[in-house]
Amino acid sequence: MRVMFLGDVVGRSGRRIVVERLPGLIVDLALDFVVVNGENAAGGFGITEEIARDLIDAGADAITLGNHAFDQREALVFIERQPKLLRPVNYPAGTPGRGAGLYMARNGARVLVVNVMGRIYMDPLDDPFAAMEREIAACPLGEQADAVIVDVHAEATSEKQAMGHLLDGRASLVVGTHTHVPTADHQILPHGTAFQSDVGMCGDYDGVIGMDKDEPLHRFTTKIGRARFEPANGEATLCGVVVDVDEVSGLATTIEPIRLGGRLAPAMPRF
Amino acid sequence: MRVMFLGDVVGRSGRRIVVERLPGLIVDLALDFVVVNGENAAGGFGITEEIARDLIDAGADAITLGNHAFDQREALVFIERQPKLLRPVNYPAGTPGRGAGLYMARNGARVLVVNVMGRIYMDPLDDPFAAMEREIAACPLGEQADAVIVDVHAEATSEKQAMGHLLDGRASLVVGTHTHVPTADHQILPHGTAFQSDVGMCGDYDGVIGMDKDEPLHRFTTKIGRARFEPANGEATLCGVVVDVDEVSGLATTIEPIRLGGRLAPAMPRF
Amino acid sequence: MRVMFLGDVVGRSGRRIVVERLPGLIVDLALDFVVVNGENAAGGFGITEEIARDLIDAGADAITLGNHAFDQREALVFIERQPKLLRPVNYPAGTPGRGAGLYMARNGARVLVVNVMGRIYMDPLDDPFAAMEREIAACPLGEQADAVIVDVHAEATSEKQAMGHLLDGRASLVVGTHTHVPTADHQILPHGTAFQSDVGMCGDYDGVIGMDKDEPLHRFTTKIGRARFEPANGEATLCGVVVDVDEVSGLATTIEPIRLGGRLAPAMPRF
Amino acid sequence: MRVMFLGDVVGRSGRRIVVERLPGLIVDLALDFVVVNGENAAGGFGITEEIARDLIDAGADAITLGNHAFDQREALVFIERQPKLLRPVNYPAGTPGRGAGLYMARNGARVLVVNVMGRIYMDPLDDPFAAMEREIAACPLGEQADAVIVDVHAEATSEKQAMGHLLDGRASLVVGTHTHVPTADHQILPHGTAFQSDVGMCGDYDGVIGMDKDEPLHRFTTKIGRARFEPANGEATLCGVVVDVDEVSGLATTIEPIRLGGRLAPAMPRF
Numbered sequence A, B, C, D: 001m002r003v004m005f006l007g008d009v010v011g012r013s014g015r016r017i018v019v020e021r022l023p024g025l026i027v028d029l030a031l032d033f034v035v036v037n038g039e040n041a042a043g044g045f046g047i048t049e050e051i052a053r054d055l056i057d058a059g060a061d062a063i064t065l066g067n068h069a070f071d072q073r074e075a076l077v078f079i080e081r082q083p084k085l086l087r088p089v090n091y092p093a094g095t096p097g098r099g100a101g102l103y104m105a106r107n108g109a110r111v112l113v114v115n116v117m118g119r120i121y122m123d124p125l126d127d128p129f130a131a132m133e134r135e136i137a138a139c140p141l142g143e144q145a146d147a148v149i150v151d152v153h154a155e156a157t158s159e160k161q162a163m164g165h166l167l168d169g170r171a172s173l174v175v176g177t178h179t180h181v182p183t184a185d186h187q188i189l190p191h192g193t194a195f196q197s198d199v200g201m202c203g204d205y206d207g208v209i210g211m212d213k214d215e216p217l218h219r220f221t222t223k224i225g226r227a228r229f230e231p232a233n234g235e236a237t238l239c240g241v242v243v244d245v246d247e248v249s250g251l252a253t254t255i256e257p258i259r260l261g262g263r264l265a266p267a268m269p270r271f
């Protein structure tokens, strides 16, 4: 089976390329399952119910979030009625919504998706390593799940790589999000898990992590804020990875980057 | 003219691939100038005089450093007699060594190299943005310098991208180091500066940022240290970027990633 | 001569006690000079021109600030015409206002006041230690200045104590602000500088650093914001230190805490 | 009943004053129960079995720790056989030792002691607020416990105050440690819990948080380490709080600081 993971959708420009290109990619690449990180979809900060629906209508089978999960306060409510929307699993007990879901892929496979947040240089949530042990134990690959996809929303490459190794052989794909820059270290880890430190964003790469560059530059040079952060409006690059998962073992056989449009060098999986 | 920048050399495995492959690459790619980040060359922590000489003998025209610059205390001394070794320019006044150097490339061009350290999630040095303004003003591209290469040693993608935009049109290449993972966002910024958020490390990618994975995993899961960090010993991937610089303007015409050996997907500039 | 320093005035409750009590204290304690930290005076965030005037009318000879200096954007403008208002001296060059001022005390003495911000667990400004060396060199105690008062706005006790020792013998008083809790470590350092790690706030101590406790508790337990931070409205405690400065040496002879009103144990200098 | 809590014992100087003065204080103040924070007792870093025994022999009924708990590796072993030694309760499951203990006081009362670590500007452990809810629920004041003493080992005053309010009415004493500076905000919170943001250290206050000032000053000004941190060797100040607990309600009736010896202003509870 083939799955695709698309990185943090940033603002209108990021939404546009995902909505325009995702339906065709599902057909052209014969994708069985698609996950999209949507934590910056609403003007760079959080997600609304309408935007979540647009991403699902375009083909997202699950939407993950991150530190911006609840920037749009309505997400605290509608996440309860939207089973395809996941927030980091290691928020405190009692947080609205859920951090893991088991979904049916187009090929009939059962796909466990977990969204977990790192703690290095991030707000201190519960232990992401212990949380992942619990989730994987509750729904192990090869038993209740035919594929396991983990979105590690984290800043530090060390923490993401440690999570990849912890889950190596027990997940199909462990992929980082949050830095808004795709890394070029996609690989199959020694025990069969596909890994990439960060999948990058779906947004305009002529900016500062997808935001218009003026205010970030002003703050970095003067240390004083002048205006709100606004998403950059130029043409976005769609950034993701495409992974082939063995239908018997649930482990990965290939991982390839995908980058379409905008300023970054294009990449398209070779099949 | 053509320049190459290689990311943080980590331990014996990283040194080996650089020393073995760099001389051939200089010939094959007709490189006029080579910069290597050496902050992790000595067992993962700092650099010794002997290692610096080995890297220079292999073809490095300048060696940059970072937060590990002085982990080997001897570097505080020998940096004074090794003009090709640069530490971050925004260390306090009085720090041994220098943070910028003007070098002669093989084609006769004058190349300004500056090493500067970010402050987001890093130790607080002097303002990197103001420091770069001073360095660029003292030796502007198109006047005293025919090419300007900047190593932004930093954690946050936002800070590196802001530096890229600040210097866009005034440097040939602004490249990030420190995360030990290559990014796939290489591009020519709107005003002609080549940019990549992080160039990655020259080291073993079956580890945690180039270190053997056991101790990092132990610390992430137990929050208690058990042993020292040791570099991972598997085959390294050489990671860098190759940039063509216009000899009139000093701005970039192409930027291409290079990745050789080890676990990462290979990449070789197309000329 | 006798000087008093009052800590971060927080909101309406903090302003009220300062405005009500300061005029009487100046008379009763025969104060020659008064400094007030005003970074949280306007609803907990920054300071307005009107509030600055109220504090000056009540007897403040200088007002220092901190990381909240420019939360009220009007401060970027009126600080230029209000010489008694100081922002941290280690903001980047070009920041509106000034970080040091030389003032005339009621006894005719020339008092240098400097506001400087720490960097540990704070936004990274310029080097506070180098900045203080420059300010003290430009206006040394016993030469251009008869007294030197330094407000170290910082989080970490280590950084504040290091600053105290760096300036010991060259300042009359080095006092910390920012944690909003008075410390009980007031002392004369070995070379004659009065020191206290933090002077505390003038605000309601039945809250969380002077803010109503509901929202902070909600955020600490749920990791999700629900509302804005609002100052706590209960009766404030005025917190400060009173220091006697030798008129020949400019060094301190006594340092005593002052705490009046509200929930904290009262303290009044014994003269 | 009367309890005393003494802050972080730092090095030989700190140990000396505790061992010399604690036996007499137990008699003179008629103390029923004594807790000592020992995380810096062994040369500033951690605790050894011998030192733990010395503190217990001097009268400590329980010893709490903090981020330096396991700096001396032997503590990972002997903590298992020393029931009076507590490490932060919110270390990951499986950590050697325990974070809470129920002890018999000299007056026969059952005293629950909990050591918990904050996360703001600290290493990210499990949620301290949820952890305290669990501990208090398992052994509530007025039911299984006649007194509850909580050591919040944390950097930020906001987190310590939030913990105080969370537990207000459900603990006898919530006291902070870690900053190595006593605060002057001791108070009985509205629902009856005694609170002080930080109890300070038992150590030499002519240093930087109890360490010899040379190396910290060198690092703050040069950003480069030169030597190891060593405890300051001057005469220590013993710092703590003394709290009277109502034997019916288990809530506090008074909280008074105690400071003896060394450089700080002396304080002695008035009974």
Ligand SMILES: [Fe+2]
Pocket (backbone or CB within 6 Å): A008, A039, A040, A066, A178, A179, A180
């Ligand atoms: Fe994001």
Ligand SMILES: [Fe+2]
Pocket (backbone or CB within 6 Å): A039, A066, A067, A068, A153, A177, A178
């Ligand atoms: Fe994020």
Ligand SMILES: [Fe+2]
Pocket (backbone or CB within 6 Å): B008, B039, B040, B066, B178, B179, B180
């Ligand atoms: Fe490095």
Ligand SMILES: [Fe+2]
Pocket (backbone or CB within 6 Å): B039, B066, B067, B068, B153, B177, B178, B179
């Ligand atoms: Fe580094």
Ligand SMILES: [Fe+2]
Pocket (backbone or CB within 6 Å): C008, C039, C040, C066, C178, C179, C180
């Ligand atoms: Fe403040």
Ligand SMILES: [Fe+2]
Pocket (backbone or CB within 6 Å): C039, C066, C067, C068, C153, C177, C178
């Ligand atoms: Fe502040």
Ligand SMILES: [Fe+2]
Pocket (backbone or CB within 6 Å): D008, D039, D040, D066, D178, D179, D180
């Ligand atoms: Fe401590």
Ligand SMILES: [Fe+2]
Pocket (backbone or CB within 6 Å): D039, D066, D067, D068, D153, D177, D178, D179
């Ligand atoms: Fe500590």
